[in-house]
Each structure stands twice: as C-alpha cells, then as structure tokens.
Amino acid sequence: MSKSGKVLLHDRQVGRVWQDEDGYWFRYLEEYIENPVHGAISQTFPVRPEPYYNSLMLLPFFDGLIPEGWLLNLAVKNWKINEKDRMELLLTVCKDCIGAVSILREE
Numbered sequence: 001m002s003k004s005g006k007v008l009l010h011d012r013q014v015g016r017v018w019q020d021e022d023g024y025w026f027r028y029l030e031e032y033i034e035n036p037v038h039g040a041i042s043q044t045f046p047v048r049p050e051p052y053y054n055s056l057m058l059l060p061f062f063d064g065l066i067p068e069g070w071l072l073n074l075a076v077k078n079w080k081i082n083e084k085d086r087m088e089l090l091l092t093v094c095k096d097c098i099g100a101v102s103i104l105r106e107e
Contacts, residue, residue: 005091005103009038017062017103019087023055026062041101058086065094065101 004018007026014036015028028036028047036047042061045052052059066089067075075093076083083089094103 003087003091004106005094006106007041008102008104009041010100011102012038014038014041016106017059017090019058023053024058024062024087025051025053026059027051038100058090062090062094062103065097065103066090067093 002018002020004016006013007015007017012032013029014032015026017024017026019025026045028049030049033047033049040046044061057063063086066072066086072083072089075081075089079092081088081092090103091105095105096102
C-alpha cells in the first residue's frame with residue numbers, strides 16, 4: 001500500500017512525497033524543475049530531476065514538519081493515528097504548516 005501527498009511551496013505544487021514498499025520518496029515535478037520560481041523546499045533538497053529516497057524512515061525534512069509534544073498528542077488522539085506512522089501524520093496534519101511548505105494528501 002502506498003501513501004502520497006502533493007508538496008506545496010507558497011501554495012504552488014512543486015513535487016510529490018510518497019511511501020511505498022521500498023521506502024520514502026520525494027521528487028520535484030518536471031514543470032517545476034524547468035521553472036523553479038520559488039527555489040528549493042529546503043537547502044537539503046536542492047531542485048533536481050532525481051528523486052530523494054530513504055528506505056527506513058520518513059525523509060528528515062518532512063518528518064520535521066510534523067508537530068511535537070502536546071500538539072502531536074492532540075493530533076494522535078483526535079485522528080486516531082499511530083504515532084509511529086509518520087507518513088500518515090504528515091498527510092493528516094501538515095496541510096496547514098507554519099512556513100512556506102505544506103502537504104496535501106493525494107487520493
């Protein structure tokens with residue numbers, strides 16, 4: 001089973017983040033690579049055509065978008081999400097993040 005989300009930068013879709021049986025991925029959209037008007041989503045993810053990949057854990061930049069402490073506890077309780085399911089947390093609670101990047105679940 002795979003899960004995926006649209007990655008928005010300043011409310012414009014710039015890429016996709018997803019989890020599949022091989023691990024966690026992020027890739028910029030081809031259209032955005034051709035015209036990266038807002039630049040990279042972070043210094044650790046320069047704009048490039050190749051996907052970013054981690055086999056074991058959610059890519060650290062995206063994991064950092066997930067709230068911590070009492071806010072995380074509130075999200076886990078209200079949405080009944082396993083705290084260890086980092087991708088589900090990202091897709092559920094990061095559509096309105098503080099900062100320029102947000103994640104919208106792809107159906």
